Amino acid sequence: MTSTATNVIDKALYHLKGNTREEYNKLASSINSSVTTIVMSAALRGIQINQEIEIGTEIIYVLDIDTTTRTITDCIRGFKGSTAASHTADDAVTVGPRFYRHVVLTEINNELKALSGKGVFRIRSLDIDYDAAIRGYDITSITDLIDVYEIRIQYPTLEGDWRLIRDYEVARGMPTTDFPSGNAILIDELAQTGYPMRIRYRAGFTTLASGSDVVETVSGIHTEAVELLELGAAIGMIMGREIPRNDMASQKDPRRSEEVPSQSILASYRGLLNRYSERLDQERTRLVRMYPQRSNRYKFT
Numbered sequence: 001m002t003s004t005a006t007n008v009i010d011k012a013l014y015h016l017k018g019n020t021r022e023e024y025n026k027l028a029s030s031i032n033s034s035v036t037t038i039v040m041s042a043a044l045r046g047i048q049i050n051q052e053i054e055i056g057t058e059i060i061y062v063l064d065i066d067t068t069t070r071t072i073t074d075c076i077r078g079f080k081g082s083t084a085a086s087h088t089a090d091d092a093v094t095v096g097p098r099f100y101r102h103v104v105l106t107e108i109n110n111e112l113k114a115l116s117g118k119g120v121f122r123i124r125s126l127d128i129d130y131d132a133a134i135r136g137y138d139i140t141s142i143t144d145l146i147d148v149y150e151i152r153i154q155y156p157t158l159e160g161d162w163r164l165i166r167d168y169e170v171a172r173g174m175p176t177t178d179f180p181s182g183n184a185i186l187i188d189e190l191a192q193t194g195y196p197m198r199i200r201y202r203a204g205f206t207t208l209a210s211g212s213d214v215v216e217t218v219s220g221i222h223t224e225a226v227e228l229l230e231l232g233a234a235i236g237m238i239m240g241r242e243i244p245r246n247d248m249a250s251q252k253d254p255r256r257s258e259e260v261p262s263q264s265i266l267a268s269y270r271g272l273l274n275r276y277s278e279r280l281d282q283e284r285t286r287l288v289r290m291y292p293q294r295s296n297r298y299k300f301t
Contacts, residue, residue: 001223006211008229009057009104015234015272016099023095027055028070033084038072046095047072054094056211057102058082085210101211104233109207111232112219116146116204119284120228122220123149123291124203130195135188136171139199140181145170146202148185150294154196162198164294165189202291225283231276238269 026041038060040047044067047053051062053072061076078084082102094101115121126142130153139145151165167188174184185199205219216223 002217003215003223003226004211005105005108005208005213005215008108008215008226008233009101009211011230012104012108012233012237013099013101015230016237020098022097025053025093025095027087027089027091027093030086030088032086034077036072036075036077038075040070040072040093041090042070043067044070044072051096052079054082054097054101055087055091056085057100057105058085058087059100059102099237104237105208105211107233107236108229110236111229112205112207112221114232115221115225115228116202118280120225120280120287121146121202122205122222123200124220126199126201128197128199130187130191130193130197132190132193136174136179136184136186138179138181139183139185142181142183142199142201142203144203144206145183146204149200149202149291151185151187151197151199153191154198155191156195165197166294222283222286224286225279227279228276228283231272231279235269235272235276238272 023046025044025047028039028041031038044065047062047065049062049064053060053062058077059079059082060072061079062072063074063076065071066073080100080102082100124142124144126139128137148168148170151168152162153165155161155163165187169186169188171184171186172182174182176182178184187197191197203220205221208215208218213219215221215226215229221229
């Protein structure tokens with residue numbers, strides 16, 4: 001079962017807020033990305049001047065309101081680095097959000113970019129035709145190469161005969177006069193010109209742009225690894241902050257000292273970090289089993 005970016009954001013927020021309730025409203029009608037007059041379905045109540053609301057992953061700063069007509073009469077769209085977007089009637093409006101969804105999405109993307117450095121990757125492929133007169137092949141179309149997993153050439157003598165190429169070299173920083181991308185794969189095994197050649201390589205992940213993005217499709221991450229994005233984003237969000245169950249601001253003043261002892265914030269952080277480490281180890285183990293190390297004369301320069 002696939003997940004949208006919105007699903008992952010929601011799960012990361014659950015790690016952060018648990019069952020803590022926030023105040024919500026709804027849009028009375030659809031709006032585009034530029035209007036500054038926004039009508040709500042319910043009474044404004046918590047929506048006040050100089051306050052922030054969030055619709056989807058867009059933060060909106062409220063400049064003026066009319067409580068009689070349940071209308072924000074002036075506002076700043078796309079506030080705090082978020083992107084102004086169109087929204088439809090009945091979309092949820094979060095009033096004074098404690099954690100911004102657009103920041104959670106940023107942390108999800110940070111995790112996607114970091115995973116390849118932690119041993120988590122995807123396998124992609126490039127098909128080219130072998131030419132016996134060429135040793136070095138420019139790999140302009142590969143922009144996310146970590147390293148090559150395997151290279152195979154199809155031999156027509158036997159049906160389905162894709163033979164493993166063991167003698168090759170991946171060269172970076174090559175002269176762009178010969179290799180426009182600056183990267184090349186040098187093949188040192190001979191085959192017949194015109195044979196199809198498939199290069200399978202380890203690659204990083206693509207970042208997400210909006211809540212509607214299907215995570216597995218857009219990023220390339222495996223379904224079993226999506227939880228790493230939820231946990232990684234939550235960990236990134238609470239660096240230097242409290243999880244609500246340990247948050248003194250969520251307790252009445254007389255209860256702060258006894259119900260929020262020192263080290264409780266650290267304990268909550270460690271709980272998420274332990275779960276993250278466990279899932280990271282599981283995903284790395286899965287990848288090692290699926291893509292075992294090849295024994296070849298592969299060189300990487």
